[in-house]
Amino acid sequence: MASREPLTRQDVTDVAELALLNLSDDDLDRYTGQLDAVFDLASKLDQFDVSEVPPTSHPFGLVNVFRADSPPSSVGIDGTDDNVRQEALASGPDVEDNQFKVPPALGESP
Amino acid sequence: MSTQSETSTQTDTEPFEESVLPEGWELVVGLEVHAELATETKMFSPAKNEFGGEPNTNIHPVCLGLPGTLPVVNKKAVELSIRVGLALGCTIQRCIWARKNYFYPDMPKDYQISQYDQPLNVDGRLDLPSGSSVGIERAHMEEDTGKSTHIGTSGRIHDAGYSLVDYNRAGVPLIEIVSRPDIRGPEQAKEYVDELRSILVTIGASDGKMEEGSLRVDANVSVRPVGSDELRTRCEVKNVNSLRSLGRAITYEAQRHVDLYNAGDSPRLETRHWDEEDGRTRSGRSKEDAEDYRYFADPDLVPIEPSKEWIDEIRAALPALPRDRRNALLARNADPHAAAMAVARDLDRLALDAIDAGADVDSVLKHVANNLAVDGAETLDPAAFAELVKMETGGALTATQAKQVLAEMVEKGGEPARIAQSHGFEAMDTGELESLVDQVIADNPEEWERFVGGDDKARQKMQGFFTGQIMKATKGQADGKIVNQLLMAKAKS
Numbered sequence: 001m002a003s004r005e006p007l008t009r010q011d012v013t014d015v016a017e018l019a020l021l022n023l024s025d026d027d028l029d030r031y032t033g034q035l036d037a038v039f040d041l042a043s044k045l046d047q048f049d050v051s052e053v054p055p056t057s058h059p060f061g062l063v064n065v066f067r068a069d070s071p072p073s074s075v076g077i078d079g080t081d082d083n084v085r086q087e088a089l090a091s092g093p094d095v096e097d098n099q100f101k102v103p104p105a106l107g108e109s110p
Numbered sequence: 111m112s113t114q115s116e117t118s119t120q121t122d123t124e125p126f127e128e129s130v131l132p133e134g135w136e137l138v139v140g141l142e143v144h145a146e147l148a149t150e151t152k153m154f155s156p157a158k159n160e161f162g163g164e165p166n167t168n169i170h171p172v173c174l175g176l177p178g179t180l181p182v183v184n185k186k187a188v189e190l191s192i193r194v195g196l197a198l199g200c201t202i203q204r205c206i207w208a209r210k211n212y213f214y215p216d217m218p219k220d221y222q223i224s225q226y227d228q229p230l231n232v233d234g235r236l237d238l239p240s241g242s243s244v245g246i247e248r249a250h251m252e253e254d255t256g257k258s259t260h261i262g263t264s265g266r267i268h269d270a271g272y273s274l275v276d277y278n279r280a281g282v283p284l285i286e287i288v289s290r291p292d293i294r295g296p297e298q299a300k301e302y303v304d305e306l307r308s309i310l311v312t313i314g315a316s317d318g319k320m321e322e323g324s325l326r327v328d329a330n331v332s333v334r335p336v337g338s339d340e341l342r343t344r345c346e347v348k349n350v351n352s353l354r355s356l357g358r359a360i361t362y363e364a365q366r367h368v369d370l371y372n373a374g375d376s377p378r379l380e381t382r383h384w385d386e387e388d389g390r391t392r393s394g395r396s397k398e399d400a401e402d403y404r405y406f407a408d409p410d411l412v413p414i415e416p417s418k419e420w421i422d423e424i425r426a427a428l429p430a431l432p433r434d435r436r437n438a439l440l441a442r443n444a445d446p447h448a449a450a451m452a453v454a455r456d457l458d459r460l461a462l463d464a465i466d467a468g469a470d471v472d473s474v475l476k477h478v479a480n481n482l483a484v485d486g487a488e489t490l491d492p493a494a495f496a497e498l499v500k501m502e503t504g505g506a507l508t509a510t511q512a513k514q515v516l517a518e519m520v521e522k523g524g525e526p527a528r529i530a531q532s533h534g535f536e537a538m539d540t541g542e543l544e545s546l547v548d549q550v551i552a553d554n555p556e557e558w559e560r561f562v563g564g565d566d567k568a569r570q571k572m573q574g575f576f577t578g579q580i581m582k583a584t585k586g587q588a589d590g591k592i593v594n595q596l597l598m599a600k601a602k603s
Contacts, residue, residue: 018402020213057206057228057407063415069186072151072158075170085166088174088277098165099274102215104260 004043007036130296130361131333137364138332138341139293140247143306144286145316146254146324147190153253153283154181154223154411161322165276173253173281175219181410187283188230190315191251192416192424194285195231197309197431198246202421205230205250207411210403215275216256224252224286226405230414236289236309237433238301239450245290256280285315291330291341296357303327303353308432308454320352327356331363333371342367343376347391349383359384363391438462439475448475457482463492469499481513486520494519498526508589511535535587543580543588547596550579562601573597 012032016023023031074084085098094101131137149159155172172179195202208226229250236244256277287306293299307318307325318325332344347363350356362384367377381394430438435458439449442465452458457478464474477499482490498519502512507530515529551558554576561572573594580593 014402018211018404058409058412060412062412063204065182065412066185066188067156067182069150069184071156072160072168073156073170074158074168075156084169085164088166088169096274099259099276100166100215102258102273102275104262104272 004039004046007032007039131364131368134336135333135364135368136336136338137294137296137360138291138334138344139295139299139360139364140291140330140344141289141293141299141302142286142328142330142346143289143303144254144284144326144328145194145310145318147187147283147285148314148316149184149186149190149283151184152281153184153187153251155281157281159282160278161324163278166278168278169280173218173277175217181223183411183414184283187251188414188416189424190283190313191230191249191285192421193313193428194249194287194310194315195234196421196425196428197313197315198231198234198236198249198287200231200234200246200249202231202416204228204413204415206413207408208405209408210252210405212403214255215273216258216280218256218277218280222253222255223408223411224405225250228413230416236302236305238298238305239433239436239446240298240301242298244292244298244302247288247290249285249287252284252286254279254282254284291332291344296360299329299360300353300357303356305432312429312432314429329356329360329363331360331367332377333364333367343379345377345379345391346381347384348381348394349385351386355384355386358389359391362389366391439465439471442466442471444471444475448472448479451475452478455483455487457487460488460490460492460495464496464499467493467496469496470503473499473503477512477516481516482520484517484520490520491523494524494526501526501530505589505592506530507535508587510586510590540592543584543592544596546583546588547576547580547593547600550576550583551600554579561597 009028009032012023012028012035016028089095089098089100092100146159151157152159152168152170152173155170157170157173158168160168172181192202194200205225206228207223209221210224210226211221213220229248231249232247234246234249236246238244256275257279258273258275260273262271289302293302303325307320310316310325311318316324320326327350329347329350330344331347332342334340334342345363345367347359350359363382370377382391383394384391432453435453436446436449439452439458439461440446442462444452444461449458452461452475455478461474461478465471474495477495495516498507498512498516501507502509507515511530511533514533515526515535518524518529519526557572557575560568561576564572576597577590577593580588581590
């Protein structure tokens with residue numbers, strides 16, 4: 001079986017940061033161990049020779065699922081097009097000038 | 111007559127790029143162009159794709175990222191993207207969708223659906239009017255983000271108290287066209303974007319409006335010593351909102367790199383924002399820290415496998431590209447700049463028809479460049495236009511008169527000969543003109559002395575003086591060219 005670099009505490013810290021998760025030291029130790037076990041299990045697949053198998057992104061053979069480009073519609077959460085904006089805004093935490101009001105977003109999106 | 115042509119008739123011209131860097135340094139630029147696709151609805155939802163609507167009116171549970179919604183691909187967006195790939199000579203391939211994960215309020219589901227390791231279009235090329243060529247690495251599909259407005263006490267981003275988000279733009283279909291780092295200067299960068307925009311508009315893929323944000327350009331800029339083929343650390347410059355800004359931003363950023371290297375330092379991999387007012391770039395976020403998007407295949411969306419039949423069908427329906435249209439004029443001995451101008455004005459068809467009806471190429475394109483930048487020029491009857499040009503080159507009309515007749519033809523239509531007659535435009539008899547020239551010379555002996563005996567500069571100035579006097583005496587009916595010939599002949603005798 002191919003050997004695998006063990007998962008480090010730093011790996012888990014980095015991923016937690018990207019996912020905006022605040023993990024305590026205890027959490028980090030526990031998750032590093034648990035995730036390493038998951039990787040161990042997955043790495044058992046390494047024993048198969050898949051050099052001739054094309055990568056699979058989806059488990060079924062379906063391709064080219066399309067919809068037509070018309071007609072435009074705004075459909076609300078309840079499936080009707082009645083007052084979609086008000087319905088959508090009502091589900092946000094705060095609203096101003098018919099826009100969602102959020103904590104300051106600095107700069108452009110990544 | 112076919113204007114389709116696979117091969118460029120243009121050859122490499124002289125190195126057109128002005129040097130913007132100190133001796134010994136070379137600019138290396140790659141561009142990422144985002145274009146909003148001209149569809150009725152969004153990429154994955156039936157909400158309207160429209161610029162400038164009331165905030166949060168063109169929305170739908172899918173583009174709001176609500177739980178339990180399923181995105182479904184807009185077929186037209188894929189078709190338009192294939193058109194772009196074909197126009198750029200790309201290979202069109204089987205592709206999948208990927209989730210690009212990041213947290214930002216303009217993307218409510220916390221990931222953007224894009225394409226990553228298996229994009230739709232790869233390996234193309236864009237030939238520029240001036241003769242150079244820029245490689246296209248890929249042109250992939252993705253969805254646009256919403257729009258955040260920053261509200262702060264001073265109005266500056268770093269003072270933002272809070273942000274307001276409008277999701278009308280979230281989910282609008284985009285194509286991102288990524289060039290290879292083949293661009294060597296600001297002028298070439300501008301020419302690339304201009305030509306790309308012209309292609310996108312011609313094939314109906316996008317309206318290409320930079321001012322409305324439907325075409326956006328990010329520039330990856332680095333420098334290297336001349337003669338080296340290394341790729342040094344690049345900075346991605348964003349917030350470039352016009353072609354002019356693009357040129358300025360690239361020049362500024364490249365010089366900043368040279369200065370850093372000269373000081374024994376080096377740039378770091380980062381995103382920088384162009385500040386139009388201050389004419390400089392500012393540090394954004396560091397790419398090393400932030401750029402881990404944890405891409406993975408989107409399980410909600412199945413692969414796209416464009417069939418050969420579908421691609422062939424799209425190819426067959428493509429209109430003639432700007433390059434082919436320029437080449438049609440070049441094949442008739444047009445000046446390259448004049449040909450590019452005619453295509454940019456969308457008057458190349460008119461010009462071709464007039465030329466093929468026997469009108470002089472240069473004169474036709476001179477009118478297209480100088481006198482036809484007006485509404486309605488495209489409705490001009492090519493045969494009548496050709497007739498007008500023939501009258502002018504044949505000497506029946508002066509340049510000024512031809513311009514006047516042409517303006518009336520665009521406005522009201524009609525035959526050039528009839529319009530010329532109604533204005534009393536008749537070319538002056540050369541004998542009559544000559545005696546008038548003699549008269550003007552006799553009336554201005556000192557000026558004539560300076561014309562005959564002066565240096566080139568004085569002669570040029572006096573030539574202007576005499577032409578003006580003669581035009582005045584003939585009320586603009588004299589042919590300027592013949593007046594000049596008469597003046598030169600008399601000066602020599």
